Amino acid sequence: MTTVAQAILNGMMTGMLIAIPALGLTAIFAVLRYVNFAIGAYATVGAFAAWYVNTRLGLGVFPSAIVAFAAGGFVGLVAEQTALARLRPSGALAVAIASIAVNLILENLIRFIFGNDLQGFDLPIARDWRFAGLRLGPQQVQTAAIAIAIMAAVFLFLRFTRFGKAMRAVADNPDLGRLLGMDPSRIAMITVVLGAGLAGVGGVLLGLDTAIDPMTGSRLLLSIFAAAVLGGLGSIPGAVVGAVMIGIGEELAVLVLPATYRSAVGFATILLILSLRPAGILGERNI
Amino acid sequence: MLKADGLVAGYGAAEEILKGASIDVHAGEIVTIIGPNGAGKSTLLKAIAGLVPLKGGTVVMNGADVTRKDALGRSKAGLAFVMQEKNVFGTMSVAENLEIASFGNPSGTTARREAIYARYPVLAGKRKALARTLSGGQRQLLAMGMGLMTEPALLLLDEPTAGLSPKAAEELFAAIIELNNSGLPILMVEQHALEALEISTRGYVIVTGRNAATGPGKELAADPEIRRLFLGG
Numbered sequence: 001m002t003t004v005a006q007a008i009l010n011g012m013m014t015g016m017l018i019a020i021p022a023l024g025l026t027a028i029f030a031v032l033r034y035v036n037f038a039i040g041a042y043a044t045v046g047a048f049a050a051w052y053v054n055t056r057l058g059l060g061v062f063p064s065a066i067v068a069f070a071a072g073g074f075v076g077l078v079a080e081q082t083a084l085a086r087l088r089p090s091g092a093l094a095v096a097i098a099s100i101a102v103n104l105i106l107e108n109l110i111r112f113i114f115g116n117d118l119q120g121f122d123l124p125i126a127r128d129w130r131f132a133g134l135r136l137g138p139q140q141v142q143t144a145a146i147a148i149a150i151m152a153a154v155f156l157f158l159r160f161t162r163f164g165k166a167m168r169a170v171a172d173n174p175d176l177g178r179l180l181g182m183d184p185s186r187i188a189m190i191t192v193v194l195g196a197g198l199a200g201v202g203g204v205l206l207g208l209d210t211a212i213d214p215m216t217g218s219r220l221l222l223s224i225f226a227a228a229v230l231g232g233l234g235s236i237p238g239a240v241v242g243a244v245m246i247g248i249g250e251e252l253a254v255l256v257l258p259a260t261y262r263s264a265v266g267f268a269t270i271l272l273i274l275s276l277r278p279a280g281i282l283g284e285r286n287i
Numbered sequence: 288m289l290k291a292d293g294l295v296a297g298y299g300a301a302e303e304i305l306k307g308a309s310i311d312v313h314a315g316e317i318v319t320i321i322g323p324n325g326a327g328k329s330t331l332l333k334a335i336a337g338l339v340p341l342k343g344g345t346v347v348m349n350g351a352d353v354t355r356k357d358a359l360g361r362s363k364a365g366l367a368f369v370m371q372e373k374n375v376f377g378t379m380s381v382a383e384n385l386e387i388a389s390f391g392n393p394s395g396t397t398a399r400r401e402a403i404y405a406r407y408p409v410l411a412g413k414r415k416a417l418a419r420t421l422s423g424g425q426r427q428l429l430a431m432g433m434g435l436m437t438e439p440a441l442l443l444l445d446e447p448t449a450g451l452s453p454k455a456a457e458e459l460f461a462a463i464i465e466l467n468n469s470g471l472p473i474l475m476v477e478q479h480a481l482e483a484l485e486i487s488t489r490g491y492v493i494v495t496g497r498n499a500a501t502g503p504g505k506e507l508a509a510d511p512e513i514r515r516l517f518l519g520g
């Protein structure tokens with residue numbers, strides 16, 4: 001019983017972290033209508049940028065996360081401008097495939113610069129908290145708190161700012177947006193910066209717990225994509241709900257299956273959702 | 288006011304849809320475009336609004352040549368276009384739709400939105416409702432309200448009464464007349480050709496992308512040939 005409760009708790013914690021890059025993926029999908037698999041590499045870029053300023057400059061978790069946002073957003077914008085945006089006339093599939101290539105290129109660039117070794121963050125060592133037989137690390141709580149703050153900020157931005165509303169409007173109906181004075185391509189670029197930046201923050205939050213290497217983001221990609229698909233591609237609340245469900249599902253799966261089968265949860269979810277309910281739980285429309 | 292001359296436009300490599308159509312609208316007018324299905328009426332409004340690229344012809348708005356301007360530039364020049372379909376943001380509330388409609392010109396948004404609510408009280412009662420939950424007539428009023436939020440000099444309406452019940456269509460025509468009486472010129476495409484021509488200063492008949500006939504609304508509505516072709520008798 002306690003093991004199940006512990007798995008659910010751990011799953012919720014990881015799920016909230018997966019939610020951040022899943023928000024990025026789903027936001028980019030909502031506005032630009034393609035699945036950006038380079039989100040994995042943007043997460044790795046963010047993780048390494050944060051690791052660098054954390055271990056070399058001694059910055060704490062919070063400022064490092066801001067650096068991760070900036071690094072992810074910048075790399076995402078460059079990739080969009082130099083490669084992905086040019087392919088948009090060829091359709092969403094071409095862009096999605098190109099984003100896999102971008103993912104590989106970035107991953108190998110990081111390997112070239114930082115090497116293949118595992119890198120750990122410089123964090124104070126703290127003892128886990130225990131209550132009712134459950135364990136919870138203070139670091140987990142801090143990263144979860146940051147994740148919740150980021151989700152809240154994204155919701156508030158989309159709900160209450162003029163620009164956030166314009167983003168939702170263009171995602172809904174770009175032609176109408178253009179008639180009303182919005183510039184859909186500019187809004188798309190800002191969405192890319194925001195989405196890739198969120199991926200970058202997600203990368204560092206997920207890396208804080210363990211250690212990072214050039215594959216960090218690519219390993220998470222399946223869970224991120226599954227979370228977004230489960231919640232409904234393009235749905236912001238859906239990405240959060242989907243991520244928490246995937247996080248819990250993965251932790252529960254490894255209670256009964258060997259740990260190598262963890263990613264089977266993501267695969268199975270994607271297969272099931274795409275064949276049974278392509279719009280996902282909270283999605284507006286079918287893919 | 289609006290002078291669109293010899294417009295040529297289409298979609299991609301296919302044959303052009305507009306083959307040199309011309310439309311004028313003068314201050315204070317209601318001008319109606321009628322014609323058979325697929326004649327290019329919607330394409331004509333889109334070409335005027337800048338949603339379809341022009342391959343020929345000129346668009347002059349209040350003396351300024353806007354031919355080379357995109358939809359954004361035409362909107363700034365005073366054109367507001369209410370599309371035939373997908374003319375509101377369905378996933379956003381009525382209030383958000385009106386607010387975001389002033390994106391290109393945001394000063395005084397709240398006051399302008401209140402003016403729309405005063406003009407269309409049914410929308411005021413639905414501020415928080417998602418636009419996709421509105422009835423056809425309410426959605427059309429919202430779409431027109433969004434056009435008004437841009438403070439246009441000319442309103443383009445594509446089949447505003449399409450899909451409405453006879454009663455809702457009648458109410459919408461009343462709303463169009465009221466808007467026009469407040470000084471706003473209107474250029475619309477209508478399937479309810481007879482009703483539309485009756486309230487129009489002038490009308491145009493467009494067939495296969497070209498002007499086929501033009502004249503005062505009441506004269507066109509009374510023309511036996513036009514009645515036979517478009518007005519069902």
Ligand SMILES: Nc1ncnc2c1ncn2[C@@H]1O[C@H](COP(=O)(O)OP(=O)(O)OP(=O)(O)O)[C@@H](O)[C@H]1O
Nearest residue numbers: 298304322323324325326327328329330331371446
């Ligand atoms: N986005 C598009 N891409 C390609 N072809 C289009 C597009 N929109 C319209 N067409 C074609 O252009 C032609 C004219 O269409 P348009 O919508 O302008 O006609 P219409 O006069 O408004 O007709 P209706 O009375 O049915 O609204 C049609 O043959 C239509 O199939």
Ligand SMILES: [Mg+2]
Nearest residue numbers: 328329330371
């Ligand atoms: Mg039409």
